[in-house]
Amino acid sequence: MSATRLLLIIEDDEAFSRTLARSFRRRDYEVLIAATHDEAANLLSTFSPGYAVVDLRLTGSSSGLECVQLLHKHDPKMLIVVLTGFASINTAVEAVKLGACHYLAKPSNTDDIEAAFEHVAGTTNIAVTNRATSIKTLEWERIHEVLAETDYNISETARRLGMHRRTLARKLEKKPVK
Incomplete structure (x- = not known):
């Protein structure tokens, strides 16, 4: 497998990872899928992907940030995009510090992710609000x-x-946490 178009998807939502993989395969990527940190580590012992898409919140004890750290340690040149349904400034900053090139809030599609891979360098032309x-x-x-x-x-x-506790519960009902 060629490292230039090899993509690793680390996502515990099986349906979403299959859909994302199918979409990237249509764009001529070779795709590997892992649902956990350990599965990703096993794949990295055999493969060296050039791209990775990591869900921030994984089932179990490992987090997407740990996966970002693992991927960046494996290959600092790997382009890593973090996806999350629970975006926050803190996790975005930490993801970039650990080696992610971009951080996208769900729902994001293949176009968004591929654009994030292509737009790695920062720019000063962004308007400050x-x-x-x-x-x-x-x-x-x-x-x-x-x-x-x-x-x-x-x-x-x-x-x-x-x-x-009831006040917090009411706030969470308005914006449920997965």
């Missing part, structure tokens, strides 16, 4: 951060945030 992040967005990011820290334990998250 004068609009500050909303309080609601900041609150939601903080709630998500603490939820992740507590392994999605609602009671412990509410305690750490200094709010009543």
Whole structure:
């Protein structure tokens, strides 16, 4: 297999990974699929992909960030795109620090991912907005951060945030966490 068009998809949602793989195969990529950090490590012992798509939140004890670190350590030139349904500034910064070239919020399609592979270098031509992040967005990011820290334990998250458990539950009903 050629490393120039070999893509590793690390995604625990079987239907999504199959769909993504099929779409990339139509674009002449050779595709490998792993659902966990360990499966990815096993594939890296045999293959050297040039591209990777990593889901941030994987089932089990490993996270997508650990996979990004593994992939970058294996080949620092590998182009790694992180996909997540739970985007936050903190995880985006950490993903890039660990070696990802891009971070995309779901839903993202094959066009978005391929564009992210092609747009690796940064640019200074991006307009800086004068609009500050909303309080609601900041609150939601903080709630998500603490939820992740507590392994999605609602009671412990509410305690750490200094709010009543029912108040947190109502907020989460408005924006459910997977």
